[in-house]
Amino acid sequence: MDLVYERDLRSMKLLILKGTRQDEAVLSLANRLGLSRQQMRKILIAGCDMMTLENIGPRLEAADAAAAGTADALSIPHLTTALGLLTDAEGAAFLARVESGESVESVKKAILEVLA
Numbered sequence: 001m002d003l004v005y006e007r008d009l010r011s012m013k014l015l016i017l018k019g020t021r022q023d024e025a026v027l028s029l030a031n032r033l034g035l036s037r038q039q040m041r042k043i044l045i046a047g048c049d050m051m052t053l054e055n056i057g058p059r060l061e062a063a064d065a066a067a068a069g070t071a072d073a074l075s076i077p078h079l080t081t082a083l084g085l086l087t088d089a090e091g092a093a094f095l096a097r098v099e100s101g102e103s104v105e106s107v108k109k110a111i112l113e114v115l116a
Helices: 010-017 020-033 037-047 050-054 056-066 069-074 076-082 088-099 104-115
Strands: none
Touching (some): 010 037, 010 050, 020 056, 020 104, 050 056, 056 076, 069 076, 069 104, 076 088
């Protein structure tokens, strides 16, 4: 079958992200990354499946508990383990860039370019 709702799940994903707990999680992550709520929703809709979006609140809470230091400043645990928007190798590469002397802000911009 090739039904419209099977091809384009964006509207259903948006409805999920408008839920109370999901919206709070999206806003929290958007603030961490310096994005608007709409930009963060667009990234999540493009990069995550519906099950991940349903459970975004607990996933990000677990990432908050695991985050420390530079990884927390870049939201690496949130983008790798919790949401799967970056691979572990990509997350490690971004961390290595900061450890080699590049500024956190420039690495954060690079992360956002990859996500967009």
